[in-house]
Structure formats: C-alpha cells, structure tokens
Amino acid sequence: MKTIKTLSILALSTFLFVGCGDKKKEDTEATEVEDVMEVEEVEEVTPNIVEVASGNDNFSTLVAAVVAADLAETLSGEGPFTVFAPTNDAFAKLPEGTVDTLLLPENKDQLTGILTYHVISGKFEAAAVVDAITNNDGKFTVTTVQGGTIDLSLNDGNVVLTDAKGGSATVVIADVAASNGVIHAIDTVVMPK
Template sequence: MKLSTLRVIALSTVLSISAIAGVAYAENPMVGGAPMSETKDIIDNAVNSADHTTLVAAVKAAGLVDTLKGPGPFTVLAPTNEAFAALPAGTVDDLLKPENKDKLVKILACHVIPAKALAADITKMAMDDGGVHMVDTVGGCKLALKAADGKVTITDETGGVANVTIADVIQSNGVIHVIDKVLLPKM
C-alpha cells in the first residue's frame, strides 16, 4: 500500500514539474496589459506594465535602473501596484524620499536573486530540500521558496508570504515572477 502511494506522489510530482516547465517554454505571458519580450531586459519590459508603475518608480528612486539593465542573470520577484498599496498608509511615499534611499535600496534588492530561477527550478530546489529552499538575495535577505499544489510562494524575513501570480516572464537578462506582496527584510 505504501509503495503505490509513493508511486502516485512521485507521478504527481513529475507531472507538476512538467506542467510548470512547459510554461517556461511557452510564449511570454502578458503582464500589466503589455506584452513582455524575451529580447528586452527587466527594466525595458517592466516600464510597459501598468501593474508595476510603483515598482518602476521605486527602482528609479533607488538608482537601480542600470543594475537591472545589466547582464544578470537576475530573478526579480516583482510586486504589483496592489502589493505596494497594501503596505501601511504613507509607507511608499516615505520610502521614495531621498533621505530613505538606503532603506528603499535594501527592500528592492531583497526582491532580486542573483541567478535565473524559473518556476520549475524553484520547485525542484524546494523538493530537493524537503519542501523549502532558502535563497540569498542581492540585498542580503534570506527568502524561503516553497512549491506546493502547483503554486510557488516566497516567505520573507518578517514572515510575510507572497504568492507568485505570474511565473516565468523571460527577460534577456533573467526572469520576472510577479508577486502579490512586498517582501520585507528584517531591519
């Protein structure tokens, strides 16, 4: 009985990984009502997304445009405007002030992994590590990547959990995964 249960779990896992991996080779999804081109870099694509205007403004204010236009590879966990709006009132305006640039840079850099990690890669790493894979970000944060039931989640250093809502948006210098929460470092 146990052997057949294990076989069912193993087959389900293989099928889940295959389904997620298949997405990686499909045409890039639309993000924020705009097509995303695999030949453009992270910034050149992000500026076209109506769902990421706050993120783009923050990246500009933090002086990270040139970094994210660089060769990478990067995995950017891109919070939507709604994710930023869910922060306590006044937080975004406060972060965009010049005197808070260091804090803004820290927060944004915690959304960037210095490698190209597709959803299938994240799923495999999480499975290989018993369900949770810890990853270091460019900002020095530690994020917990989980994959279950065909969904990828990210837990930040404060215990906040973001869901990947659009995975595997391929860029010339990496990949973007759209998320529904701003990831926060321990400060």
C-alpha cells in the same frame, strides 16, 4: 516610302532599346530597395528586466521605486537576475503612506534594501524553483542580492516566499522573460529584517 519604313524601324528599335533600358533600371532600383530593406530589418531583441517592467502598467510603482533607488542601470545590466516583482496591488497592501515615504531621497538606502531583497543573482525559471523546493523537503532558502534570505515553498502548487519577518507572498505570474533574467510577479512586498 522606303525612307518612312526605315525611319519607322529606327524609331521602333530606339523605343524598344530605351524601353529595355528602363526595365533594367527598374529591376536595378527594385533590387537596391530590397537590399536596403534587408539591411534595415533589425533582429528582434528581448527587453531587459527594467524595460519589461516599464512596459507593464502593473509594475508602475515598482519602476518608480527602482528609479528612486537608482537601481535601473543595475537591473538593466548583464545579470542574470531573478526578480520577485511586487505588483502595484502588492505595494497598495503596505500601510498608507509607506510607498510615498520610501520614495523620498532621504530613504533611498532603506528603499534600496527592500528592492534588492526581491532580487536573486542567476536566472531561475519556475520549473527550477519548484524542483529546488521539491528536492529540499518542501522548502528552499535563497540568498538575495540584499544579503538576506527568503524561504521558498509550495502551497496548492503556487510558489510562496516567506520573508525574514515571517510575511509571505505568492507568485501570481511566473516566467516573464527578459534578456538579462526572469521576472516572477508576486502579490505582496516581502521585507528584510
């Protein structure tokens, strides 16, 4: 009987010892998994101008034009840029066949000129644009990356762009954030000289 008691105590001790070892092993494995999960958590990054536009169906024509003009890399660069981005509806206002013609390889220079006419160096959010217009007697002229100028003004609280040909576009969505600048969606394609 004494032997059975001794064997029982030994068996119980072994069981407890192994059980505690398993608990430590589980704790260690759980800590390792948590450590790996912490490492795998990636800091959320704001997409650049091209990525933002590519992620929005309203800019699919603009994105196709940017790709055709080989401007995707430039507009994905450090910047900062302010882009007055025509929506698909803005491109649809152009005479029939204009977009298809501009997308042809032989018209790349013309397309590049039109697209860069919609871009300003620097990041100008809506409040800064409105302040500039207000502080300059209701009209503020900006120089585009293309080299031409666009006049900015206000109409019923909305920012209006007047292009070199006298055409106008209205900002319909302001301050779309990007890592390398800001996008303001416009309802009409503006044209350089």
